[in-house]
Each structure stands twice: as C-alpha cells, then as structure tokens.
Amino acid sequence: MLAATIxxxxxxRDKSLCGSLxxxxxxxxxxxxxxxTIRRGETLIWAxxxxxxxxxxxxxxxxxxxxxxxxxxxxxxxxxxADFVGQPYRGQADFTVTALTDAEICVFPRAAFERVxxxxxxxxxxxxxxxxxxxxxxxxxxxxxxxxxARAKVAGxxxxxxxxxGEGGCRxxxxxxxxxxxxxxxxxxxxxxxxxxxxxSRQMTQLxxxxxxxxxxxxxxxxxxxxxxxxxxGAA
Amino acid sequence: MLAATIxxxxxxRDKSLCGSLxxxxxxxxxxxxxxxTIRRGETLIWAxxxxxxxxxxxxxxxxxxxxxxxxxxxxxxxxxxADFVGQPYRGQADFTVTALTDAEICVFPRAAFERVxxxxxxxxxxxxxxxxxxxxxxxxxxxxxxxxxARAKVAGxxxxxxxxxGEGGCRxxxxxxxxxxxxxxxxxxxxxxxxxxxxxSRQMTQLxxxxxxxxxxxxxxxxxxxxxxxxxxGAA
DNA sequence: CGTAACATTGATCTGGATCAAGTGCCGTGG
DNA sequence: CCACGGCACTTGATCCAGATCAATGTTACG
Numbered sequence: 075m076l077a078a079t080i081x082x083x084x085x086x087r088d089k090s091l092c093g094s095l096x097x098x099x100x101x102x103x104x105x106x107x108x109x110x111t112i113r114r115g116e117t118l119i120w121a122x123x124x125x126x127x128x129x130x131x132x133x134x135x136x137x138x139x140x141x142x143x144x145x146x147x148x149x150x151x152x153x154x155x156a157d158f159v160g161q162p163y164r165g166q167a168d169f170t171v172t173a174l175t176d177a178e179i180c181v182f183p184r185a186a187f188e189r190v191x192x193x194x195x196x197x198x199x200x201x202x203x204x205x206x207x208x209x210x211x212x213x214x215x216x217x218x219x220x221x222x223x224a225r226a227k228v229a230g231x232x233x234x235x236x237x238x239x240g241e242g243g244c245r246x247x248x249x250x251x252x253x254x255x256x257x258x259x260x261x262x263x264x265x266x267x268x269x270x271x272x273x274x275s276r277q278m279t280q281l282x283x284x285x286x287x288x289x290x291x292x293x294x295x296x297x298x299x300x301x302x303x304x305x306x307x308g309a310a
Numbered sequence: 311m312l313a314a315t316i317x318x319x320x321x322x323r324d325k326s327l328c329g330s331l332x333x334x335x336x337x338x339x340x341x342x343x344x345x346x347t348i349r350r351g352e353t354l355i356w357a358x359x360x361x362x363x364x365x366x367x368x369x370x371x372x373x374x375x376x377x378x379x380x381x382x383x384x385x386x387x388x389x390x391x392a393d394f395v396g397q398p399y400r401g402q403a404d405f406t407v408t409a410l411t412d413a414e415i416c417v418f419p420r421a422a423f424e425r426v427x428x429x430x431x432x433x434x435x436x437x438x439x440x441x442x443x444x445x446x447x448x449x450x451x452x453x454x455x456x457x458x459x460a461r462a463k464v465a466g467x468x469x470x471x472x473x474x475x476g477e478g479g480c481r482x483x484x485x486x487x488x489x490x491x492x493x494x495x496x497x498x499x500x501x502x503x504x505x506x507x508x509x510x511s512r513q514m515t516q517l518x519x520x521x522x523x524x525x526x527x528x529x530x531x532x533x534x535x536x537x538x539x540x541x542x543x544g545a546a
Numbered sequence: 547c548g549t550a551a552c553a554t555t556g557a558t559c560t561g562g563a564t565c566a567a568g569t570g571c572c573g574t575g576g
Numbered sequence: 577c578c579a580c581g582g583c584a585c586t587t588g589a590t591c592c593a594g595a596t597c598a599a600t601g602t603t604a605c606g
Contacts, residue, residue, distance in 0.1 A: 140453040143544045148456050150449035161446070163439050168446050195431050202438045203399050205445060210397070210404050212448040213386035217376040219456045220384050220504025224562065260585065268456025273562055275586055291571090308379045460594065496553060509594055511554055528603075 080104060084180070089156035090130045091204070092180075094196040106186035110179055117172040118159070118179070125167040128160030128187040134177025135257050139170045139265075149265040151212065154238070158204060162188050175257060219268045227267040228277040229306035232287070236297055251288075253296035281306075316340060320416070322392035326366045327440070328416075330432040342422035346415055353408040354395070354415070361403040364396030364423040370413025371493050375406045375501070385501040387448065390474070394440060398424050411493060455504045463503040464513040465542035468523070472533055487524075489532035517542075 081100045087093060092100060109132070112118055118136070119127060131153050138151035138159075150169060153159050159171055162184060182190070191198045218227060239254035256263070264274045281287045286303050288296045297303060317336045323329060328336060345368070348354055354372070355363060367389050374387040374395075386405060389395050395407055398420060418426070427434045454463060475490035492499070500510045517523045522538045523531055533539060 138449070140449060142453065142457055146457045148453040150452045161442060163442065164446075169449065192431075192435070195428075195434070198431070198434060198438060199428070202434060202441065205438065205441045206397055206399065209441060209445045209448060210400075212445060212452065213374070213376060213405065216386045216448065216452055216455055217378065217384040219452055221378055221382045270563060271585080272564085272587085276562095279586070495551095506595060507553080508555085508596085512594090515554070 080109070085132050086130065086156035091158055091197055091200050092130065094200050095194060099194060103182075103190055106190070107180050107182040110181050112173045112177050112179065114173055114176050117170055119167045119169075119171040121167055121170045123167050125161055125164050126184050127181055128158070128162060128184050129179040129181045131155050131157050131159060132178040132180060135174045136177060137172055137174050137262070137265075139172060140168075141170070147265055148268060149262065151208070152266070158201065160184065160187070162191060162201075174262065224267075224269055224273050224277055225280075225306055226308060227269065228263075228274060228281070229303050231263060231267055232281075232295070232297065233300075233303055233307060236300075251296050251298045252300075253290070253294060256293045256295055259293075316345065321368050322366065325392035327394055327433055327436050328366065330436050331430060335430060339418075339426055342426070343416050343418040346417050348409045348413050348415065350409055350412050353406055355403045355405075355407040357403055357406045359403050361397055361400050362420050363417055364394070364398060364420050365415040365417045367391050367393050367395060368414040368416060370409060370411045372413060373408055373410050373498070373501075375408060376404075377406070383501050384504060385498065387444070388502070394437065396420065396423070398427060398437075410498065460503075460505055460509050460513055461516075461542055462544060463505065464499075464510060464517070465539050467499060467503060468517075468531070468533065469536075469539055469543060472536070487532050487534045488536070489526070489530060492529045492531055495529075 081087065081092065081097075081104060084090075084092070092103065095103065112134075118129070119125075121140070133155050136153040136159060137149050138153065139147050140150045141147045152174075153171070159179070161168065191201065218230060222230070235256060236252055236254065240252065258266070260271050260274050260278075264271045267274065278287070278289065281303070282289055284302070286297070286299045286306075288298060290296060317323065317328065317333075317340060320326075320328070328339065331339065348370075354365070355361075357376070369391050372389040372395060373385050374389065375383050376386045377383045388410075389407070395415070397404065427437065454466060458466070471492060472488055472490065476488065494502070496507045496510050496514075500507045503510065514523070514525065517539070518525055520538070522535045522542075523533050525531055
C-alpha cells in the first residue's frame with residue numbers, strides 16, 4: 075500500500091522502466107527498492123568497487139566517468155530523469171557515477187533487481203531496448219570523439235543540449251532564438267567532448283562573435299541561429 | 311530435421327546466442343534463418359538503410375563503421391565468430407557492417423528474430439548481457455579514443471589482439487614470445503584507433519626498434535616483451 | 547615480371563594542449 | 577555597504593603530437 079503510493083506519485087512513473095509494471099508488480103518492486111537523494115558532487119558508485127546497485131533516476135543529472143591510470147577523465151555518458159543506471163549481471167562496477175546536480179534516485183540492490191527482471195519479461199525487454207539505444211549513442215560518440223574538430227564537437231554538443239532542453243518547456247518560436255541553462259560547467263563539457271576547458275571556452279567565444287549564440291551570463295545560453303550552428307556540426 | 315542438422319554442425323553452436331535453445335527450439339529458428347557467405351570487403355548492412363537483418367557470425371571478422379558527412383570513417387566495433395550483429399527494435403541501420411575477411415553468417419529477418427526473442431526469454435537475457443558488455447566496451451573505448459596518446463593506443467590494441475589470438479591455439483610459453491597474424495591492415499587499425507596509417511606505422515616501428523615486438527613480414531607479429539608492451543598502455 | 551595495393555620513412559604544418567595571466571561573479575565577513 | 581577571497585571563465589603566448597603531403601620500399605598476385 076505504502077509502496078504503491080510511493081510509486082504512484084513518482085515523477086517519472088510512465089517514462090521509466092517501471093512504467094511497464096502493473097500496480098501489483100510495483101508493490102513487489104517496492105519491497106526491495108527505496109528512494110534516496112544525493113547531493114551535487116556526491117558519487118553513487120565508484121569504478122572498481124563491487125557492483126551492488128541499480129537505480130532509476132527521478133530528478134537531476136548524473137555522469138558516468140571513466141578514467142586513465144594517470145588521472146585523465148572522460149565522461150562516457152550522462153543520465154537523465156527516467157534513465158536507468160547500473161550494470162546488471164556484472165560483479166564489478168566499470169565506471170564511476172557522480173551527481174552533476176542534486177538528484178533523487180530509486181535504488182535497488184543489484185541481485186534483487188535481477189530477480190525482478192527475470193520475473194518480468196516486459197521490463198527486461200524495455201531494458202534491452204534502452205541498452206541497445208545507449209550502445210548506439212556511445213558508438214556515435216566514438217565517431218565524434220575521434221574524427222571531428224573541436225568546433226564540430228562544441229556545435230554538436232550545443233545542438234544536442236538544445237534538443238534536450240526543448241523537450242520540456244520550450245522558450246521561443248521554432249526557428250527563432252532559444253534560451254536555456256546548460257546543466258554543466260565548462261570543465262564538464264570539456265570532459266564530455268574530450269577537449270580542454272580552454273578550447274571549449276574559445277569555441278564558445280567564436281560562436282558568440284559569429285552571432286550564432288549569445289551568452290547572457292551564468293550558465294544560460296541562447297541560440298540565435300540554429301542553422302549556422304548545425305552547419306558547424308560537420309567537419310572543418 | 312534438415313534444420314536441426316544444420317545447427318548441429320554449427321561451428322559456434324555452444325558459444326552463440328542460439329546455444330541457449332533446445333533442439334526443438336532451434337528447429338523453429340531454422341525455419342526463419344539461413345546461412346550465407348560474404349566475401350572480404352563485401353558489406354552486409356549499409357548505414358541509413360532500412361534495418362531488416364540480424365545475424366550470428368559463424369566465421370571471419372566483420373567491422374561496424376560510422377562515418378562523418380565528409381567521408382572520415384571510424385570503426386566503432388568488431389564482430390568475431392559467435393558474436394551477434396544487428397539492432398533489434400530499430401527501423402533504420404545506424405552503422406555500416408562490412409566483412410574484413412571472408413565470412414560465414416547465419417541471417418534472420420529482423421521481425422522474425424524479434425519474435426524468437428519474445429518467445430525465448432533465455433535468449434533475450436543472453437542478448438541483454440551481451441549488449442551490456444558491448445556497451446561497456448564501447449565506453450572504455452571512448453576513454454581511449456579521447457584521452458590517450460598514439461603510443462598507448464597502439465600498445466593497447468596489440469595487447470587486446472594478443473589476448474584474442476591467445477584464446478585459440480596459443481603459440482609460445484606464457485611470458486615468452488607470442489606470434490600471431492593481425493586480421494587487419496594498417497589502415498583498418500588506424501580506423502579503429504582514430505589515428506592515421508602513418509602514425510600507426512611509426513608506432514609499430516618504434517616498438518620494433520625498442521625490441522618489444524618483431525614484424526616477421528606479412529601481417530604476422532610477434533610480441534617478445536609483453537610487460538614492456540603493457541607498460542606502454544598507460545599515458546605518455 | 548609487372549603492377550597494384552599496402553607499408554615504411556621523411557619533411558612540414560597545424561589544431562588543440564599546455565602554461566600563464568587576467569576578468570567577472572558571487573558569498574562571507576568585517 | 578563595501579572589501580576580500582575563491583571559483584569559474586576568458587584570453588593570450590607558446591609548444592608539440594599527430595595530421596598531412598610526398599616519396600620510396602615491400603609484398604602479393606595475375
């Protein structure tokens with residue numbers, strides 16, 4: 075009862091994996107899961123640790139980080155609300171998961187979550203579809219990391235962020251200027267794109283100088299010329 | 311009957327996804343699948359085309375290629391015998407799949423394959439596990455593509471290839487020199503590592519000069535000092 | 547043999563990293 | 577209310593790993 079109540083008021087109820095479950099099934103899931111909040115900067119999972127958790131993200135943004143022996147870092151994925159985090163069927167965590175903003179998650183012990191998966195084929199199917207999609211995205215990013223210029227990376231990143239920001243409340247007419255807040259610092263953008271802070275900053279300034287974007291201050295950004303931005307997505 | 315016979319003599323019978331099926335189930339699968347050979351250089355799936363195929367690889371090696379608008383290419387994955395190729399639940403192919411060597415595959419129409427998946431939870435589970443593993447590998451590669459030097463990329467690549475070659479018949483004592491044939495040209499190695507042919511070649515020559523490897527000719531390579539090679543896997 | 551694809555080697559160029567100051571923006575405390 | 581200090585960002589100067597351009601060498605194959 076209480077469990078069902080918790081899920082009923084879940085912000086991502088119908089978009090997350092759990093959306094595939096009936097109320098009765100949810101009840102079962104709730105006996106093994108619990109909500110938890112994590113603060114900006116806190117890390118949920120450390121690469122190399124025993125892999126004990128799976129979770130759904132309710133609000134906020136998390137990053138998946140891989141790092142080399144000498145401390146260089148690469149953000150290999152971002153996790154948005156309703157997304158799933160964790161690696162079922164795997165003994166050891168491969169990547170570090172850290173909160174970029176304050177966040178709220180619904181956590182399950184990995185073993186229990188795996189049992190739920192085997193009992194609920196629909197949910198397993200959904201997870202498979204999501205994993206395939208994530209794989210595609212990761213591969214597309216490999217292309218971008220290895221073969222495109224800094225200019226194209228930054229432009230592509232802004233286009234992606236605009237698209238994601240546009241999903242929610244969209245400010246501005248289609249074709250007209252759009253304004254939104256980047257949820258990431260320059261340093262984090264650099265980690266995603268495989269660049270340095272300085273290079274990201276310089277590319278931003280160039281885009282501003284070219285009249286493609288405006289930087290009103292803080293983390294806000296307004297895209298004034300979407301076509302020009304897309305044009306810079308290609309090589310060169 | 312015939313169908314069952316075909317599967318019974320399959321080279322990857324117990325390592326592939328199909329290994330999870332009973333003989334009776336295999337029979338059903340065989341009514342929708344067929345064997346096919348493809349020649350070196352031939353491409354099985356074109357990025358952007360309608361996504362109609364899924365397949366298991368029986369022998370040979372395939373590459374998954376992503377390309378930018380201006381023709382630069384990146385190999386985003388390799389497919390080895392017993393591996394699965396294709397994107398269930400997806401209308402359009404995202405990557406081009408081409409044979410690096412002559413190859414033999416067992417092909418299924420995507421729709422039929424999806425039906426088999428829903429009917430056989432064990433198989434769907436196996437595919438999920440493989441997809442999660444592939445995702446991990448892709449993410450690890452993102453780190454390597456974006457954050458490591460040419461030297462480290464080439465050394466890492468050779469270590470990987472040695473490990474894979476070692477799975478089969480292994481020549482040489484543990485710790486001693488190992489010899490095997492690279493299944494890839496310099497150009498293909500470059501495409502995997504996000505480097506140019508020239509850079510790959512130079513790194514190879516350096517390793518040879520340092521006495522870490524020998525290049526007996528053709529595509530053969532012998533690793534004389536595994537530790538020295540691993541040492542170069544890190545940064546710098 | 548001859549030729550075409552692949553590989554090595556050399557010379558030069560360049561995009562982005564690295565090193566090094568600034569600059570602006572709060573939050574804190576005097 | 578304003579001075580201070582910390583932090584994220586911008587901007588500039590320089591450097592260098594790897595790309596690019598250009599031959600030359602090598603292997604495989606009809």
